[in-house]
Amino acid sequence: MQLSEQENIRRESLKKLKAYGIEPFPQHLYPVEDYAKNLIENFSEDKTVCIAGRLMRRKIQGKASFGTIQDSSGKIQVYFNRDEICNGEDKSLYNDVFKKWLDLGDIIGIRGSLFKTRVGEISILVKEFTLLSKSLKPLPLPKTDKEGNTYDAFTDPELRYRQRYVDLIVNSHVKETFIKRTQIINSMRDFFNSKGYHEVETPILQPIPGGAAARPFITHHNALDTPLYLRIANELYLKRLIVGGFDGVYEFAKDFRNEGMDRTHNPEFTVLEIYVAYKDYNWMMDFTESMIENTALKVFGTTEFTVGENTISFKTPFKRQSMRDAILEHTQLDIDGKSEQELRNWCLDNNIEVDKTMGKGKLIDEIFGEKCEGNYIQPTFIKDYPIEMSPLCKKHRENPELTERFELMVNGKELANAYTELNDPIDQRERFQEQLKLSEKGDDEAMFIDQDFLRSLEYGMPPTSGMGIGIDRLVMLLTNQSSIQEVLLFPQMKPEKWDSGPDLEAFKNCGIPEEWLEHVYNAGFNSVEDLKEAKKTAIHQKLNGFRKKNKLDIPALQLEDIENWSV
RNA sequence: GAUUCGUUAGCUCAGCUGGUAGAGCACAUCCCUUUUAAGGAUGGGGUCCUGGGUUCGAACCCCAGACGAAUCACCA
Numbered sequence: 001m002q003l004s005e006q007e008n009i010r011r012e013s014l015k016k017l018k019a020y021g022i023e024p025f026p027q028h029l030y031p032v033e034d035y036a037k038n039l040i041e042n043f044s045e046d047k048t049v050c051i052a053g054r055l056m057r058r059k060i061q062g063k064a065s066f067g068t069i070q071d072s073s074g075k076i077q078v079y080f081n082r083d084e085i086c087n088g089e090d091k092s093l094y095n096d097v098f099k100k101w102l103d104l105g106d107i108i109g110i111r112g113s114l115f116k117t118r119v120g121e122i123s124i125l126v127k128e129f130t131l132l133s134k135s136l137k138p139l140p141l142p143k144t145d146k147e148g149n150t151y152d153a154f155t156d157p158e159l160r161y162r163q164r165y166v167d168l169i170v171n172s173h174v175k176e177t178f179i180k181r182t183q184i185i186n187s188m189r190d191f192f193n194s195k196g197y198h199e200v201e202t203p204i205l206q207p208i209p210g211g212a213a214a215r216p217f218i219t220h221h222n223a224l225d226t227p228l229y230l231r232i233a234n235e236l237y238l239k240r241l242i243v244g245g246f247d248g249v250y251e252f253a254k255d256f257r258n259e260g261m262d263r264t265h266n267p268e269f270t271v272l273e274i275y276v277a278y279k280d281y282n283w284m285m286d287f288t289e290s291m292i293e294n295t296a297l298k299v300f301g302t303t304e305f306t307v308g309e310n311t312i313s314f315k316t317p318f319k320r321q322s323m324r325d326a327i328l329e330h331t332q333l334d335i336d337g338k339s340e341q342e343l344r345n346w347c348l349d350n351n352i353e354v355d356k357t358m359g360k361g362k363l364i365d366e367i368f369g370e371k372c373e374g375n376y377i378q379p380t381f382i383k384d385y386p387i388e389m390s391p392l393c394k395k396h397r398e399n400p401e402l403t404e405r406f407e408l409m410v411n412g413k414e415l416a417n418a419y420t421e422l423n424d425p426i427d428q429r430e431r432f433q434e435q436l437k438l439s440e441k442g443d444d445e446a447m448f449i450d451q452d453f454l455r456s457l458e459y460g461m462p463p464t465s466g467m468g469i470g471i472d473r474l475v476m477l478l479t480n481q482s483s484i485q486e487v488l489l490f491p492q493m494k495p496e497k498w499d500s501g502p503d504l505e506a507f508k509n510c511g512i513p514e515e516w517l518e519h520v521y522n523a524g525f526n527s528v529e530d531l532k533e534a535k536k537t538a539i540h541q542k543l544n545g546f547r548k549k550n551k552l553d554i555p556a557l558q559l560e561d562i563e564n565w566s567v
Numbered sequence: 568g569a570u571u572c573g574u575u576a577g578c579u580c581a582g583c584u585g586g587u588a589g590a591g592c593a594c595a596u597c598c599c600u601u602u603u604a605a606g607g608a609u610g611g612g613g614u615c616c617u618g619g620g621u622u623c624g625a626a627c628c629c630c631a632g633a634c635g636a637a638u639c640a641c642c643a
Contacts, residue, residue, distance in 0.1 A: 004577055004594095005576095005577080005611075006577050006593075006594055006595095007577080009595070010594095059602060059606090060599090061599055061606075062598075062599040063599085064602085065600095065602090077602090077603090079602090103594090117601050117603095118602090119602070121602085121603075137577085138577050138593065140577075140578045140579085140593090141578075141592080141593070142579085142592095143592070143604045143605080145603090146603080147604090150604090151591080151592075152579040152580090152591080152592055152593090152604095153578090153579070154579085156579095156635085157636070158635055212643070214643080260568095260640090262642090263637090365643075369643095385643095389643070414643075417643065494634085
């Protein structure tokens with residue numbers, strides 16, 4: 001790996017610091033007492049402070065310098081004065097250590113006192129500074145002017161996601177989003193706990209990937225010599241716990257689905273699922289809307305959110321509409337009593353793609369997805385889904401073709417999904433068998449039969465309502481982010497390709513002299529194969545050209561030298 | 568998977584009709600004792616994504632590929 005000029009300069013500074021007697025990566029703790037944000041908010045003249053953070057700006061003006069220290073709470077200006085730092089005749093601590101060998105990005109500790117500059121900016125007069133960690137790579141440092149315009153912003157999404165640590169250092173709003181994310185989850189957790197519901201952990205490695213229709217990741221357990229799947233949902237485990245006697249259980253779960261990736265899909269994502277005994281889906285609608293409203297108010301102090309071009313209100317109550325009415329409203333089609341063939345014909349007439357594997361439920365789902373879903377900007381519960389597409393949901397109390405299921409639509413997308421849970425084990429077994437038929441018909445999302453889950457239902461599960469909500473998408477809505485990658489600290493990316501560096505040993509084995517090994521690589525020959533492919537004369541010219549350009553203090557190569565190499 | 572766009576200095580980006588690779592910041596050296604996006608001066612820094620082709624000459628045109636982004640498709 002070739003270092004840039006700036007990286008070399010920093011490595012030189014590192015050597016000089018060591019030679020001077022300063023350990024650039026010391027072991028000792030640093031007794032931090034203060035934080036930038038707090039010092040600025042509670043300014044008190046001449047207060048003695050001790051702070052640590054990253055040096056983000058440095059402006060040297062002779063015997064005085066200004067800088068900015070960024071810690072976990074924010075930024076504060078620091079003022080270095082030569083004679084404050086160096087009491088005696090020896091001014092090297094300022095002239096050399098601070099001015100020459102410290103770099104932007106270094107982590108330092110500072111003791112000093114608070115004051116305001118002539119311009120009125122709260123600053124720390126540095127009395128003593130300690131290098132706590134040297135930074136060997138230059139940071140991309142954006143600048144912001146008085147009007148708030150940012151220059152040289154570090155915006156390339158690929159670099160930002162791959163090097164989130166850099167993104168977090170230089171783009172303060174990014175950190176803000178992730179702080180909000182944690183607060184949202186905490187507030188939901190508090191809400192559930194205040195109702196007495198129990199947070200649990202269920203298996204991520206599952207022998208049967210159940211509870212949803214999705215393509216799973218598959219792995220293998222060596223000792224058991226059996227396949228295991230990364231969970232696509234935790235529903236069936238949580239319901240087993242309701243059978244076991246918990247009244248309310250919930251889990252913030254990472255689920256994994258082996259499907260496409262785009263700005264709303266990441267292979268692993270976070271879902272909250274909650275199951276409450278003795279409740280139904282009507283109760284769950286009340287519960288869900290009040291949970292969301294509560295989170296909005298606790299974390300953001302408002303129920304009104306700007307999402308892209310829309311303003312969305314999470315003020316309760318949310319609108320409720322049946323699937324039949326939704327489709328009727330947006331297409332004038334009444335799905336009630338229609339046969340599979342009638343629905344399929346309607347789809348064909350209305351440019352909705354269908355195929356043979358689609359049953360009645362799937363067709364209705366397609367119609368809703370194509371013609372209705374996008375219209376629901378304000379939070380709306382769409383309820384009473386066709387039975388075929390809800391194999392874990394109890395039949396509707398008034399219409400056996402439907403189930404007691406709702407989805408919460410916000411900003412034209414599904415946010416949450418909930419049922420009055422199916423607890424009749426005989427019905428459940430039949431529904432699984434229906435799924436099996438669908439799967440034989442070619443639906444690769446149809447579910448497996450989980451025998452143990454059926455056994456648990458046979459012992460009796462109280463009437464229960466369950467709800468799942470996509471945490472990543474909820475955070476996107478509440479923080480006005482348009483891609484899931486912006487709310488995941490480390491979104492999945494294609495593996496990065498790394499230059500493994502020169503195989504100098506291989507060069508050496510070809511008879512290339514010691515003093516040339518590194519230069520052969522730096523001149524552009526990455527491997528012995530490269531040398532073999534090139535003409536001897538070309539190698540000769542290229543290497544001597546490299547020698548001349550870099551003013552290398554080694555003898556020029558003769559063509560015979562290269563002919564003697566075994567390349 | 569399809570389409571479109573992109574890849575030039577550490578960062579953000581210019582680069583005309585094909586004719587000597589540029590700017591700002593960052594970096595280095597020097598000057599400056601309270602600055603405010605960058606005080607002043609000077610300087611170093613490039614595999615123009617890769618490989619072919621066209622051409623007297625390619626960052627630029629053509630072909631192939633790599634990587635990325637956006638849109639679409641897929642996606643309970």
